[in-house]
Amino acid sequence: MATRAARGFGQYSGVARAIERVGERWALLIIRDLLVGARRYSDLKAGLPRIPTNILSDRLKELQEAGVIRRVPTVRGGYELTELGRTLEPVIVALERWGWSTLGQPAEGEIVTADAVALSLHAAFHAESAATAPPTEYVLHVGGISLSAMVVGDALDVMPIGPGALLQPMRRTAPEVPPSDVLELEVEPVGLRDLLAGAPGAVAVKGPPAGVSILVGGSALLARFRRTFRIDPVGPSTRTVQEPGAAASVA
Amino acid sequence: MATRAARGFGQYSGVARAIERVGERWALLIIRDLLVGARRYSDLKAGLPRIPTNILSDRLKELQEAGVIRRVPTVRGGYELTELGRTLEPVIVALERWGWSTLGQPAEGEIVTADAVALSLHAAFHAESAATAPPTEYVLHVGGISLSAMVVGDALDVMPIGPGALLQPMRRTAPEVPPSDVLELEVEPVGLRDLLAGAPGAVAVKGPPAGVSILVGGSALLARFRRTFRIDPVGPSTRTVQEPGAAASVA
DNA sequence: CGGGATCCCAAGCGATACTG
DNA sequence: CAGTATCGCTTGGGATCCCG
Numbered sequence: 001m002a003t004r005a006a007r008g009f010g011q012y013s014g015v016a017r018a019i020e021r022v023g024e025r026w027a028l029l030i031i032r033d034l035l036v037g038a039r040r041y042s043d044l045k046a047g048l049p050r051i052p053t054n055i056l057s058d059r060l061k062e063l064q065e066a067g068v069i070r071r072v073p074t075v076r077g078g079y080e081l082t083e084l085g086r087t088l089e090p091v092i093v094a095l096e097r098w099g100w101s102t103l104g105q106p107a108e109g110e111i112v113t114a115d116a117v118a119l120s121l122h123a124a125f126h127a128e129s130a131a132t133a134p135p136t137e138y139v140l141h142v143g144g145i146s147l148s149a150m151v152v153g154d155a156l157d158v159m160p161i162g163p164g165a166l167l168q169p170m171r172r173t174a175p176e177v178p179p180s181d182v183l184e185l186e187v188e189p190v191g192l193r194d195l196l197a198g199a200p201g202a203v204a205v206k207g208p209p210a211g212v213s214i215l216v217g218g219s220a221l222l223a224r225f226r227r228t229f230r231i232d233p234v235g236p237s238t239r240t241v242q243e244p245g246a247a248a249s250v251a
Numbered sequence: 252m253a254t255r256a257a258r259g260f261g262q263y264s265g266v267a268r269a270i271e272r273v274g275e276r277w278a279l280l281i282i283r284d285l286l287v288g289a290r291r292y293s294d295l296k297a298g299l300p301r302i303p304t305n306i307l308s309d310r311l312k313e314l315q316e317a318g319v320i321r322r323v324p325t326v327r328g329g330y331e332l333t334e335l336g337r338t339l340e341p342v343i344v345a346l347e348r349w350g351w352s353t354l355g356q357p358a359e360g361e362i363v364t365a366d367a368v369a370l371s372l373h374a375a376f377h378a379e380s381a382a383t384a385p386p387t388e389y390v391l392h393v394g395g396i397s398l399s400a401m402v403v404g405d406a407l408d409v410m411p412i413g414p415g416a417l418l419q420p421m422r423r424t425a426p427e428v429p430p431s432d433v434l435e436l437e438v439e440p441v442g443l444r445d446l447l448a449g450a451p452g453a454v455a456v457k458g459p460p461a462g463v464s465i466l467v468g469g470s471a472l473l474a475r476f477r478r479t480f481r482i483d484p485v486g487p488s489t490r491t492v493q494e495p496g497a498a499a500s501v502a
Numbered sequence: 503c504g505g506g507a508t509c510c511c512a513a514g515c516g517a518t519a520c521t522g
Numbered sequence: 523c524a525g526t527a528t529c530g531c532t533t534g535g536g537a538t539c540c541c542g
Contacts, residue, residue: 007533258535328525
């Protein structure tokens with residue numbers, strides 16, 4: 001029924017309103033996938049394997065009412081983010097970064113999806129570090145899915161590739177990257193975590209971490225990857241909120 | 252029973268794991284309040300008026316298991332964020348900023364709480380703009396609650412004051428701010444939105460927006476407030492994800 | 503066949519009452 | 523004050539069915 005008005009938090013507050021609008025179960029994962037690009041109903045379902053179809057249907061309706069997604073008129077079952085929906089990117093990125101720092105081993109039956117990895121790369125992307133490197137293509141194979149990340153200057157372009165790809169848009173800019181600037185990795189899910197969120201000290205000092213094997217390219221390219229993509233362990237925002245540490249501050 | 256293991260999303264992904272750990276209903280609001288400082292059970296309940304007590308109890312247990320909060324040993328019913336919990340600040344701030352941009356009128360029965368406003372000020376705080384101004388104290392009265400925000404250099408210190416205050420810690424640094432650098436405002440809830448997230452063009456050009464009245468101080472101080480605290484309308488992060496706009500990118 | 507809508511059941515949520 | 527216990531109700535989950 002998509003009736004949620006009665007489930008508010010009773011607060012006139014930014015966080016509360018945000019959660020009322022996009023905090024429902026599965027909603028932020030749908031938004032995450034749509035951040036990578038427009039998707040069809042079946043694409044979303046495939047990227048969210050455990051979502052019941054009625055819930056996906058409900059969420060899509062609610063998110064349309066909230067104004068964060070809209071239908072793509074010319075494509076049956078196509079959905080895309082609105083301008084407002086795209087402004088949720090900082091929220092998704094913040095969650096992604098925090099999630100990686102607390103992400104242990106994959107649980108039984110957990111899978112890796114192409115859109116999720118694509119967004120992880122965006123969340124891990126350091127434009128400043130990237131800008132100092134020549135144009136580079138990184139090809140990743142993780143748990144059965146494959147994607148290509150093209151870095152040119154401070155711009156990143158990620159797309160799924162191969163048979164499992166949900167869609168195959170034209171590469172926007174396809175500058176020929178010389179073979180010496182192509183890195184191709186076969187990565188276990190846990191290896192991806194170590195690669196993106198692992199201890200920075202280990203950058204290419206002792207070769208690839210466990211669960212990461214280089215198919216094409218050298219260790220210098222791996223070091224470039226780790227300079228370009230990394231999720232710093234602690235939220236690096238400037239905090240000035242009072243420290244809770246002291247018990248005396250309660251009472 | 253706080254059993255949530257079976258409710259996972261089936262994905263090995265940062266966002267998914269983050270939502271599994273702190274995405275349950277009410278959880279992020281609890282974390283928001285604890286971000287302002289340590290709180291007791293009754294403080295949290297008062298700051299989250301519509302939360303059922305059993306849910307608050309469940310969430311506190313779950314968040315402890317997740318390692319984001321802990322009990323304050325010396326205070327009965329006291330809770331505080333752990334180091335890991337404090338790293339959720341970027342998530343809360345991102346939600347706060349997005350929420351304000353979509354926050355309309357207050358709905359029937361919605362209230363404003365001190366901790367929520369305190370965190371809004373943090374989310375709106377611009378350290379660079381603040382650093383150019385002399386030490387200033389801003390006192391806000393909003394919907395029955397009051398708080399004081401002290402800005403010294405690029406540091407912000409917010410605390411609830413007055414009879415409705417949940418706790419009254421010692422001000423950490425109490426430099427005497429000259430009366431000419433104290434601004435005291437009486438603000439309607441909607442006025443707060445216009446003040447924090449309103450059109451920047453209106454900064455002190457035509458006086459305070461509707462719902463904002465100056466009790467102490469001049470319009471120059473109000474302009475200083477708006478330079479120091481503002482939530483920019485659009486997420487200003489550097490996006491390079493492919494634009495979904497074109498229908499051709501689906502199919 | 504893709505894109506949903508309809509069931510039914512279980513789990514989570516909300517309100518109230520109650521206890522250490 | 524800081525929770526626990528209980529109970530009805532609402533949502534989510536999973537399977538199935540329908541429709542263009």
